[in-house]
Amino acid sequence: MGRIQILNSTGHTDVVWDQRERGSVLRAEREFLRLAKGGYVPFRRDEADDGAARRMIAFDPGADRILFIRPVRGG
Amino acid sequence: MPLAGGAASQRARELLEDLLDAQQRRDLASHGGFRVRTPDCLYWVPLRGAPSRTILDSCIVQRLCVHPDRRGGMPDADLAITYLMWISCAPGEFSMRANVAHQVRLPVEAMGEEDLVSIMRGSGTTTPRPSARRPTRGTPHASIPRRRCSSPTRRHGRQPVPRPPTAKERAEITASIREYRISLMARALRADFGHLLNNEGLTGLASRLIEARSAG
Numbered sequence: 001m002g003r004i005q006i007l008n009s010t011g012h013t014d015v016v017w018d019q020r021e022r023g024s025v026l027r028a029e030r031e032f033l034r035l036a037k038g039g040y041v042p043f044r045r046d047e048a049d050d051g052a053a054r055r056m057i058a059f060d061p062g063a064d065r066i067l068f069i070r071p072v073r074g075g
Numbered sequence: 076m077p078l079a080g081g082a083a084s085q086r087a088r089e090l091l092e093d094l095l096d097a098q099q100r101r102d103l104a105s106h107g108g109f110r111v112r113t114p115d116c117l118y119w120v121p122l123r124g125a126p127s128r129t130i131l132d133s134c135i136v137q138r139l140c141v142h143p144d145r146r147g148g149m150p151d152a153d154l155a156i157t158y159l160m161w162i163s164c165a166p167g168e169f170s171m172r173a174n175v176a177h178q179v180r181l182p183v184e185a186m187g188e189e190d191l192v193s194i195m196r197g198s199g200t201t202t203p204r205p206s207a208r209r210p211t212r213g214t215p216h217a218s219i220p221r222r223r224c225s226s227p228t229r230r231h232g233r234q235p236v237p238r239p240p241t242a243k244e245r246a247e248i249t250a251s252i253r254e255y256r257i258s259l260m261a262r263a264l265r266a267d268f269g270h271l272l273n274n275e276g277l278t279g280l281a282s283r284l285i286e287a288r289s290a291g
Contacts, residue, residue, distance in 0.1 A: 007156060009148030011086025039144070043160045045094070053094075055164050069157050070143035074174030075125070 002061060004031060006040065006068040017061065025061045032059040032066070040068040087152035094156060102192075110192050111159060113166040117188065119195035120158045122151050125176070127195035134181050136194060136271075141173035179267045182284060190280075194271050257281045 004015040017028035036042060044063045045053040056066065092100055099109035108121035118128040127138045143149070143157050161169040181194070260281035261274075268277060 005090065007087075007149055007153040009083060009150075011083040011150060011153065012090055043164050051094075051096070053160060053164050067156070067160060069160050070145055070147075070149075072141050072157065072161055072169065072172050073144050074172055075140035075142055075176075 002028065002063050002065070004028060004035075004066045004068065006035060007070070019061050028061070029059045035068045039071065041071055043067045043069060084150040084152065087150040087156070091152040091156050091159075094159060106192075106196055108196055109155075109159075110188075111162045113162060116166070117191055117195075118158075118162050119192055120155050120162070121196065122155055126158050126162070126173075127197075129181070129191045129195060135178050136181050136191070137178040138176045139173045140176040141169075177270075179271070181268075182287075186280075186283070190283075193276070194268070197271055253285070256285055260284060 002017050002019065004017075005012045006015070015028055015031045017024040019025060032042065042056045043053050044056045044060070044066050045051060046064045048064075053067070056063070059066075092103070095103060095109055099111075102109040103122070107123070108119055111118040111120060115132065116128045116130050118126050120126045125139050125141055127136065129136045141158070143154065146154070149157075158169075161172075181191075186194075257278060258281075261277040264272075264277050264281055264284075268280070272280065
C-alpha cells in the first residue's frame with residue numbers, strides 16, 4: 001500500500017493506492033499529476049531507506065509515502 | 076469537509092511527530108521546535124515562526140525569513156513539516172529561497188550543539204525565574220567589590236604602606252577580576268546577542284569564552 005499525503009488546512013489529506021490494483025494506482029497517479037501541476041512539490045519517504053526522505057519528479061507506485069508540500073520563498 | 080482548527084492541528088502534529096526522529100521528538104516536546112542537521116548547517120525549526128540556522132564553517136547564526144508560497148490555512152505543524160522536508164531533502168534550494176532576516180557571527184569553537192540550539196531557539200525570550208536576581212539597568216552586572224578602608228593612616232592623610240595580600244585575599248581578587256571580565260564580555264556580547272540570549276545566557280557565554288581564552 002502506498003500513500004499520498006497532501007498538507008492542507010485539514011492537517012493533511014490521504015490518497016491511498018494498492019500496487020496490485022491498477023485502478024487505484026491510476027487514481028493515485030492522476031492525483032500526483034494534478035498536485036504537481038498545482039504547484040505542490042512531492043517528497044517520498046520509504047521505510048526501507050530508514051525513513052530518509054528525498055524529492056521526486058515522477059510518480060512511482062513503489063513509493064511507501066509521498067508528501068506533497070508547498071514551495072517556500074523568502075519573506 | 077473542513078475540520079475544526081483543533082482537529083486539523085492534532086492531525087498535523089501527529090504527522091509531524093511521525094516524520095521526526097527520536098531526538099527531534101524530544102526537542103519538540105521540551106522546546107516546541109526541533110533541530111535538523113545538514114552537512115553544512117544546524118537548523119532550528121520552531122513550531123511557530125521561521126527557522127534559524129548556524130552555518131558551521133563560517134560560525135554564522137542566521138534568523139531566516141521564509142514561508143510557503145501559499146499557506147492555505149495549514150496548521151503550524153504542517154509549516155514545520157514543510158521546512159523539515161525542504162531543509163533535509165533540498166538544503167541548497169531552501170537556502171537559495173530563504174532570506175536572512177538577521178545574522179550574527181559566533182565563536183562556535185567555544186560552543187557545543189546544545190549551546191547553538193539554545194541560541195537559535197532564542198532562549199533570551201524566556202521569562203526569567205522569579206528567584207533570579209534582577210540585574211541593574213538590564214545588563215549583566217558584576218563589579219569589583221569596593222573594600223572599606225579601615226586604615227588609620229587615611230584619617231591623617233598619609234599614604235599607607237602596602238602589604239602583600241594574603242593567599243585568601245589574592246583568591247578573592249582573582250575571583251573579582253574574573254567576574255568583572257565576564258561582566259565586560261557579557262556587556263560586549265549583548266550588542267550582538269541581546270535579542271537571542273537573556274542575561275543568564277549572556278553571562279554563561281561570556282564565562283565560557285573567557286575560560287576558552289585562558290585555556291588557549
